[in-house]
Amino acid sequence: QKEVEQNSGPLSVPEGAIASLNCTYSDRGSQSFFWYRQYSGKSPELIMFIYSNGDKEDGRFTAQLNKASQYVSLLIRDSQPSDSATYLCAVGGNKLVFGAGTILRVKS
């Protein structure tokens, strides 16, 4: 059974700080990794995807992948109150396996 694990949080950070969200996965053969943001009662919204080891930056967001450690992370720089949401890590290709999500609260 492929699994994706996330700390449920909540992770609380002050406005302007860096938020660090982490995810581990069980299937060593996984090739595609995604971070989605989900506001309460809404659908998952894609933030970033990463396929290769290392860092990938997009604006305030940086995804980091370490396949040897089966670890994916998301850094949010200059966190804003509007970033407060649940962040879902998803792994896979044809079928996405989601973690339970980490609740992020950004305090102004």
Place this chain on the structure above:
Amino acid sequence: EPEVTQTPSHQVTQMGQEVILRCVPISNHLYFYWYRQILGQKVEFLVSFYNNEISEKSEIFDDQFSVERPDGSNFTLKIRSTKLEDSAMYFCASSGLQGGETQYFGPGTRLLVL
């Protein structure tokens, strides 16, 4: 910007009734998916669909469920005889030319079975 749309946004039904949830994927996408999320739980994969047939399904997707692409734009999920435990948000998603590409999610249908 192209987006996945779903109808209805909310559906209330009686246990044992049939429901059909509708989705219009992004127009040039070839892979279509259904996921569900029970309140407070993980998003769970139900089924993927490509080239007019199911490419993968989960153990949740039993004989009560079926999917169809009745025309060039719609993608439907039918639940034949709803159970209380089918109450959930149902999300449709689509992705582009190759399996494994980024999946874009619709706004969801909230299904409540009474």
